[in-house]
Structures are given as structure tokens and as C-alpha cells.
Amino acid sequence: MESSAYPMLFSPIKVGTTEVKNRVFMPPVSTNLADHGYVTDDLVDHYRARAKGGVGLIITEVVTVEPTYTYLPGDMCCYDDTFIPGWEKLAAAVHEYGCKIMPQLFHPAYMAFNIPGTPRLIAPSFVGPSYAREAPRPITVDEIHELTHQFGDAAVRMQKAGVDGVEVHAAHAHGMLGGFLTPLYNKRTDEYGGSLDARMRFLLEVIAEIRERCGKDFIIDVRISGDEYTDGGLTLNDMIYVSRRLEKAGVDMIHVSGGTTIKRGSAIPAAGTQQASHAACSREIKKHVNIPVATVGRINEAWIAEELIEDGAADICMMGRANLCDAEFCNKAAAGNADDIRPCIGCLRCLNGIMFGKRISCTVNPDVERDEAGYEPAAEAKNVLVVGAGPAGMEAAYIAAKRGHNVVLVDKQDEPGGEMRIAAVPPAKQELTRVIKYQYRRLAKAGVKCVFGTELSAEDIQRDYAGYEVVLAYGAEPIAPASCRDLSRS
Ligand SMILES: Cc1cc2nc3c(=O)[nH]c(=O)nc-3n(C[C@H](O)[C@H](O)[C@H](O)COP(=O)(O)O)c2cc1C
Numbered sequence: 001m002e003s004s005a006y007p008m009l010f011s012p013i014k015v016g017t018t019e020v021k022n023r024v025f026m027p028p029v030s031t032n033l034a035d036h037g038y039v040t041d042d043l044v045d046h047y048r049a050r051a052k053g054g055v056g057l058i059i060t061e062v063v064t065v066e067p068t069y070t071y072l073p074g075d076m077c078c079y080d081d082t083f084i085p086g087w088e089k090l091a092a093a094v095h096e097y098g099c100k101i102m103p104q105l106f107h108p109a110y111m112a113f114n115i116p117g118t119p120r121l122i123a124p125s126f127v128g129p130s131y132a133r134e135a136p137r138p139i140t141v142d143e144i145h146e147l148t149h150q151f152g153d154a155a156v157r158m159q160k161a162g163v164d165g166v167e168v169h170a171a172h173a174h175g176m177l178g179g180f181l182t183p184l185y186n187k188r189t190d191e192y193g194g195s196l197d198a199r200m201r202f203l204l205e206v207i208a209e210i211r212e213r214c215g216k217d218f219i220i221d222v223r224i225s226g227d228e229y230t231d232g233g234l235t236l237n238d239m240i241y242v243s244r245r246l247e248k249a250g251v252d253m254i255h256v257s258g259g260t261t262i263k264r265g266s267a268i269p270a271a272g273t274q275q276a277s278h279a280a281c282s283r284e285i286k287k288h289v290n291i292p293v294a295t296v297g298r299i300n301e302a303w304i305a306e307e308l309i310e311d312g313a314a315d316i317c318m319m320g321r322a323n324l325c326d327a328e329f330c331n332k333a334a335a336g337n338a339d340d341i342r343p344c345i346g347c348l349r350c351l352n353g354i355m356f357g358k359r360i361s362c363t364v365n366p367d368v369e370r371d372e373a374g375y376e377p378a379a380e381a382k383n384v385l386v387v388g389a390g391p392a393g394m395e396a397a398y399i400a401a402k403r404g405h406n407v408v409l410v411d412k413q414d415e416p417g418g419e420m421r422i423a424a425v426p427p428a429k430q431e432l433t434r435v436i437k438y439q440y441r442r443l444a445k446a447g448v449k450c451v452f453g454t455e456l457s458a459e460d461i462q463r464d465y466a467g468y469e470v471v472l473a474y475g476a477e478p479i480a481p482a483s484c485r486d487l488s489r490s
């Protein structure tokens with residue numbers, strides 16, 4: 001894949017013995033689209049759209065390797081062979097577009113979902129995040145060995161299904177392996193706790209198991225936090241050491257994230273925060289290993305990703321929400337059409353939804369589960385009037401035009417955007433202006449006639465737009481959170 005616009009980003013890279021066509025990888029983003037752990041057609045469509053959109057390699061959302069503990073009810077699993085056929089379908093759909101795919105292997109430990117009937121949660125030690133209902137039970141050494149084997153079984157199954165490798169999740173003080181690594185949650189006094197070497201033991205045993213059973217051509221990538229940014233947590237120095245040990249253990253790539261799941265915003269940065277949030281860690285770690293290093297965290301524009309690679313901060317950019325928000329991110333960027341990319345605003349509606357068991361959704365992309373090419377042409381082309389050029393009106397006008405209707409969009413303001421123009425005013429909300437620009441630009445391309453500075457009454461509509469289908473998309477009212485209402489009174 002070549003691009004004169006972003007030559008570094010869209011140059012190939014070798015991970016282990018596998019060549020990947022470009023350096024935009026998609027990090028794990030849970031969708032809640034699986035059915036009792038099984039791959040669904042919706043999941044296949046979701047990942048196929050990103051593969052078709054040009055991503056080099058997709059790391060899927062968490063995939064649990066044993067049956068007792070569920071992370072989110074809609075997550076994928078691979079704890080027995082019945083899961084293989086679904087994965088075959090998924091791998092084939094992604095490979096069709098020259099994209100590689102790797103499941104993120106995971107055990108949720110103290111973060112398992114509270115499904116009725118779930119036994120007491122297990123963990124490295126008797127400590128867990130503050131929101132846990134009760135202290136978890138420390139996993140025994142025999143259970144560690146069994147779980148190591150289960151990670152290996154899961155990798156072998158995935159290999160049979162045709163995936164290109166696996167990512168082992170050991171970041172964010174999250175789940176079992178992230179928990180063992182961090183001094184925040186590993187308080188063991190046996191051979192699996194105490195020193196950093198001992199806390200790494202379980203992870204290294206899992207890697208050895210997978211490598212032995214899946215062979216040298218199967219990619220093994222480990223996700224780590226380059227720094228937990230937390231008092232008493234893992235530091236960058238620790239993680240340089242860990243990365244070197246991982247390289248020695250035969251890992252093919254290190255995915256440097258940062259922070260913890262508990263320290264809000266540290267692992268999944270919010271809107272208005274610095275882009276490429278963990279690049280300082282990946283840059284430092286890259287100096288100490290010879291395998292590819294990926295960076296992640298609010299990288300949502302192609303020029304930033306290009307600069308990170310050119311500047312030596314990483315070999316690979318993981319771009320999660322950017323590819324969620326626009327499945328065609330890569331193709332558009334590679335072709336030099338970055339202005340046509342649907343901008344992610346960092347609002348985290350996607351995350352809020354899945355944490356409460358809902359299907360993945362996106363504030364800016366109503367087509368997040370599939371790609372917009374899925375819209376059928378209308379059986380009969382009609383005249384359509386959309387009143388209100390806020391985000392809903394512009395989306396309605398665009399989709400109607402895409403389906404072949406003749407669309408007029410009218411707004412009483414002199415500019416498009418509606419209430420969103422006001423919403424973009426506070427600090428950290430600047431990115432909303434990009435959504436307005438993006439939506440308006442699309443309208444012109446789709447042939448929508450826009451009329452501004454015109455207020456229409458019901459009589460005006462009946463007289464001037466007789467026979468039109470009418471969409472009323474005005475009248476949005478801002479919601480003021482209770483805390484702001486209180487402030488305004490004081
Ligand atoms: C909706 C959502 C689901 C996520 N699911 C996972 C997951 O299953 N495993 C994981 O390691 N990280 C997960 N993450 C974190 C992302 O992999 C990524 O580190 C984070 O979103 C920052 O990258 P971005 O700004 O490019 O999205 C998730 C993030 C979001 C927003």
C-alpha cells in the first residue's frame with residue numbers, strides 16, 4: 001500500500017515473519033456484538049468494513065480463554081473448539097482485503113462481569129479495584145499452570161481458524177496478566193510475586209506455551225502499559241526492562257499503551273487531551289528493543305501518525321476510535337483525502353455503551369456497525385426538504401441524497417452546525433468544529449442544495465415545498481448537567 005500523502009504510515013512493516021501492508025493497526029475495541037461468545041455476522045461485518053477500509057492489521061477486542069469468568073456479556077470467547085468456525089469466517093473476511101487479524105487473548109480476573117452464578121472472582125492476590133463487590137480469591141499455583149495451558153489451547157484454536165497471531169493483554173493493570181505484572185494488585189509472596197521478575201513469570205510462561213505450540217511464524221504481540229502513571233504502579237523504567245525480557249522470550253511486537261483501567265482517562269484518553277498520549281513511553285522503549293514497537297492513544301489524524309513514525313516515536317500507530325468512527329480512515333488518508341475522514345471527537349459514548357452491556361455505537365457515526373455503502377438506493381426518487389442544518393439534519397440530508405432523493409436543506413442561521421457551534425466553544429470541545437466541516441463538505445459532494453438565513457413557517461413549507469417529504473430536524477435544546485446548573489446559581 002503506497003501513499004504520497006503519508007509515505008511512512010502506509011509503508012509495509014515486518015512483524016515476526018509476516019509482512020503487514022501498512023502501519024495503521026487497529027487496537028482492541030470491544031463491541032458487544034458477539035452472541036454468547038460466538039462470532040456473529042454483525043461482528044464479521046464490523047471488522048470486514050475496517051479491513052476493506054485499509055487497516056493493515058486488526059487486533060480484535062478481548063477474547064476470553066476460559067469459560068468461568070466473562071468480561072462483558074457480548075465479548076468473544078475461544079475456550080473450546082465450537083468457537084473455531086466463527087473465527088474461520090471472521091479471519092477469511094478480513095484477509096480478503098489483505099488485512100491481518102489477531103485476537104486479544106484475555107482472562108478478566110477481578111474485572112469479570114457480575115453475571116448471576118459467577119463464583120467468587122479470582123485474581124493474583126486478595127486485592128482488586130475499589131469497585132469490586134468483595135475481595136477476590138488469589139489464584140493457586142495449580143490454577144496458574146492450568147490457565148497457562150488454556151492460553152496455549154486458545155492460541156492453537158485461533159491458529160487453526162487462520163488468524164495471523166495473537167495479542168496477549170498485559171496492560172492497564174487489567175485482567176489476570178495485567179494484574180500479575182503490576183505491584184498495585186500482585187501482593188503474592190510465592191514465585192509469582194514480589195520482584196518484577198517474579199511478577200513477569202506468569203506472562204513469560206504464557207508466551208513460552210504459545211510459542212512452543214504455535215511455532216515461530218505465528219505472531220505474538222504483548223500489550224503493556226509503558227507507564228501506569230500511578231503512585232506505586234509500574235514505571236517506564238520497569239517497562240523498559242519488561243520489554244527487553246519480552247523480546248528475549250521471542251515476542252514479535254510490543255504494543256505500548258499506558259495507564260490503568262482504574263485511573264480514569266489514563267488508558268483511554270478523553271476529548272481535548274494530548275494526542276498520542278503514550279508516545280513518550282513507546283519512544284523510550286523503542287530505543288531498547290529491536291522488534292517493532294506500536295504506540296496508541298488518541299491518535300486520530302493521519303499527519304500525527306505519520307509524524308510519530310518519522311520522528312522515531314514508534315514503528316506502528318494503533319488507531320482505535322479513529323477507525324471506529326470512520327471505517328474508511330486508511331483509504332481516505334492514503335489517497336490524500338484526510339478532509340473526508342469522519343472525525344472522532346473523543347466523547348467516549350462508544351465506551352460508555354459497551355460497559356453497560358449495549359452494542360457499540362458512536363456519536364458521530366450512525367453506521368458504526370457496518371459501512372455506509374450498505375444503504376440501498378430508494379425505490380422511488382422523491383423531493384425531500386430537511387429543515388435544520390444541525391448534525392441530525394445534515395446527516396438526514398446526506399443519507400437521503402445518497403439514496404437518490406432530491407434534497408433541499410434549509411436553516412434560519414447563516415451557517416451550518418446548529419447548537420453544535422455553541423457546544424464547540426468551551427475548552428477541549430474544539431473538535432466539534434471538525435464534525436460540522438466534515439458534514440457540510442459531504443453535503444456539497446452529495447448534491448444537497450443548502451439554503452441558509454431562511455426561516456420557514458408551516459405556511460411557507462406548504463406553499464413553497466408542496467409535494468416534498470419533510471424532515472424537521474430543529475429545536476435541539478442543550479442539556480446542562482446538574483453540577484453546572486448548581487454553579488450557575490451560585
Ligand atoms: C469502546 C472501547 C472498547 C475498548 N476495548 C478494549 C479491549 O477490549 N481491550 C483493550 O485492551 N483495550 C480496549 N480499549 C482501549 C483501546 O484499545 C485503546 O487503547 C484506546 O481506545 C485508546 O486508543 P484510541 O484513542 O486510538 O481509541 C477500548 C477502547 C474503547 C474506546
Ligand code: SF4
Pocket residue numbers: 321322324325343344345346347348349350351361362363364365
Ligand atoms: S463515540 Fe465518540 S469517542 Fe467513540 S468513536 Fe465515536 S466520536 Fe470517537
